[in-house]
Amino acid sequence: MLAGYVLRLAGKNMLRHRLRTGLTLAGIAIAIVSFGLLRTVVDSWYAGAELGAAGRLVTRNAASLSFSLPVTYAERIRRAPGVRAVTWASWFGGIYIDEKHFFSQLAVDASSYLNLYPEYLLSPEQSAAFQHDRRGAVVGRKLAAKYGFKIGDTVPLQGTLFPGNWSFVVRGIYRGADDKTDENQFLVHWDYVNETIKNTLPAQAERVGAFIVDIREPTQAAAVSAAIDSSFRNSLAETRTETQKAFQLGFIALVDTILLAIQTVAYVVVLIIMAVMANTMAMAARERTREYATLKALGFRDGFVAMLILGESLSLSLAGGALGILLTYPAANAFHSATRDLFLIFQVQPLTVLLQLAAALLIGVSAALAPMLSSRRVQIVDGLRAVT
Amino acid sequence: MNTGLSFSYVLRNLMARKLTTILTASGMALVVFVFATVLMMAEGLRETLGGTGSYNNVVIIRAGSQTEVQSTLSFDQANLVATLPGLANDGDGQLRLTREVMVLVNMPRKDGKGLANVIVRGTTPVGMRMRPQAKVIAGRAFRPGSSEIMVGAALTRGKLGMALGDSLSFGMRQWTVVGVFDAGHSGFDSEVWGDSGQMLQAFRRNAYSSLVAGLRDAESYADFAAAVARQPQLKVDIKRELNFYADQSENLANFIGVLGKTITVVFSLGAIIGAMITMYASVANRTREIGTLRALGFRRGNIVMAFLQEAMLLGGVAGLAGLFAASFMQLVEISTTNVQTFSEVVFRLRLTLGIAAEVLMFSVLMGVLGGVLPAIRASRLEIVDALRSV
Structure with missing residues (x-):
């Protein structure tokens, strides 16, 4: 009242x-x-x-991300208990037009990378076209829309980590399986990059930025990580393995x-x-x-x-x-x-x-x-x- | 002569309603504080990286590689650069050229939250002489050919908290911190320095990251650049050391600036509304007074000016208060990752005269924007109506 x-x-x-x-x-x-x-x-x-499947681990050089790992580690990681599949990726870091047109580019193992990322939806034809073209690239839908990339377009990139002027041909445009999938990636062939830098930058040949490891049991992430890291302890390149989420949180912690x-x-x-x-x-x-x-x-x-x-x-x-x-x-x-x-x-x-x-x-x-x-x-x- | 209303009339009007004035001014002062802090952050970062190195040194990195960490230069390339004209000699006849190895090493933060990417620079005695701004303030310099390192003063404070006598482990070795150097709040302050040759060995590298060459004098840059261009096998980018590091601060400084200015503009809307409320009330309370002034012969323009001055004074006072509070932020040191080089950089907030002027002008502008509509309303009052109002 x-x-x-x-x-x-x-x-x-x-x-x-x-x-x-x-x-x-x-x-x-x-x-x-x-x-x-x-x-x-x-x-x-x-x-x-928070995005990205919890079942994946990322293995990188323990010293810091700026150090690479030998690609031969892939076999040894695959043999670790609980590991289902391994692929790898290197940060390409090329410049498109100028630094303002930044987008992330990864040089990936074409035959295995997309298998570990089932959330990147790509038609079988486009996938095959990418596999067959060493200079091919697969582009996320949002990135393609932003810069108007279409299938068959040539994308010139100026190398920073890998010297030289590169050009890649868009062979596929992937969609995300849900709206939580990153549709801004630009994937190129690691093999092609690797062959090219054998002449220009031999020290970086046969090396990769990080391994992505698919494990059978997500609950075993800690044990598998420890197993991988311990097999490389006291080697020239020690590793740090963590879940993909922890890996990404590490980037956020920087800022x-x-x-x-x-x-x-x-x-x-x-x-x-x-x-x-x-x-x-x-x-x-x-x-x-x-x-x-x-x-x-x-x-x-x-x-x-x-x-x-x-x-x-x-x-x-x-x-x-x-x-x-x-x-x-x-x-x-x-x-x-x-x-x-x-x-x-x-x-x-x-x-x-x-x-x-x-x-x-x-x-x-x-x-x-x-x-x-x-x-x-x-x-x-x-x-x-x-x-x- | 000036026939407007006197300034003391304006001042007293503000003093008459202390609580309202204080509340409005403190809202505006907070906006000014945020604005000033953001500008100080961007300025501090620019100054830290912009003050790194010296004008007469040239940094040489692999063409297109952008940062020292990403760059590689072979031993042959290094030897070739040493033969080029335009470079200075040390007193003892040694060429002022240092072959450096730069790596990013993960080091744990003291708060246990993640890892920081710290720049470890392998340098030489010549390299240290070429950066006279870096002075050893505790312990001593590292001995060439040993696993000794010295750390920048900024790394001993803040998130990393390294100390003299610490042992750091990287490149499959233990390194002993034998010295702390202070490079006068420059980017070097956030680096770890050790012996170039030892770094090559520890990280199994067969190439340097960068070369830093001392020019004979300020004019020999053009000669040197032309000489570099004549060597097709060099494929390098060169830049004066001072500009090289200054350019590395641009992205982050711009990001902080744009983010901060956007936030400030939105916040200032709130403060402008606050000033408007106050000034409208000031007009409403003084309707009869305004009528009297007009009857006495003051013109509409005089009334507008008096109210605008009052609003500007309000903004000015708020600006001073906000600036005063922000000046204490100079004691704050920030440790974050420079997104351009991916490495940890420690910098102190810096207040400059330019920032102070910009912030004060902004604050007065807020006052004007808040006061202009009420001032016009005041001037439009008809004398008879105003005098009759209760």
């Missing part, structure tokens, strides 16, 4: 300064949207690592300082809007000092006046918050398409929405605190006499 009155009165109060209420609502909505977007950016970054900064900044925007909202409420309360004194004179208790202020503040902040949450979804979609292929998936997590709601609540409560306290302190006589 009483709560209903408070709410109705608070709602009426909100409408007294329409411009100010509108501006405050807009401010809160903007803040809640940016808070949600920033959190989603960080989430999506980590979400990229975790930046992610931490983004997360921190996401909370700063809440602080900013807290100040704006607190200002709005302080103004409203100051203007109504006389009204509050009148209410008290009529016999309403201090608590009622405080509830009135809190009610107005909360309805304003929650309305702005709700608006912000609703706008987060279209904003996230727009952001995702604007950044094109930076993120594989870009989804607003339920936790983010919950945090947005909590932020709106916090903004509302904290903005009401100061006016609530001062309204309690105001004497009826002083309040009635107040000039605003």
